[in-house]
Amino acid sequence: MPASLCGIWEIISNTNFEGYVTALGINPYLRKIAMKLKLRKITEQQGDQFIIKITSTFQNYTITFKVGQEFKEFTKGLDSRHMKSLLRWEGNKLVCEQIGEKKNRGWIHWIEDDKLHLNYKTIQS
Secondary structure, eight states, X not given: OOOOOOEEEEOOOOBTHXXXXXXXXXXXXXXXXXXXXXXXXXXXXXXXXXXXXXXOSSOXXXXXXXXXXXXXXXXXXXXXXXXXEEEEXXXXXXXXXXXXXXXXXXXXXXXXXXXXEEEXXXXXX
């Protein structure tokens, strides 16, 4: 059974974040703001449904999903794109693949040393 990602997590670093937002075409001004934000991630599970809330002084964002079920996502306030997202477990890692106007995007969450790790990635086709 996968590890629980539930809890309140302070984001202290984002692996590949700058390259990720550059590849998405986020303008340089917004990239600089995004790189300086202090983020908090709140992950909850209600039955088989997950709720992830990302909060900051600049913008808040929430997604609700079931692992293994594709859903429509609109990244309002982030890069404001419509896409389909699919999350799945790979061992103890929660992997998200996002399909939309920007190809091959996604992220991976896992817990190691009592810290939630987040790696933004491109997905090889």
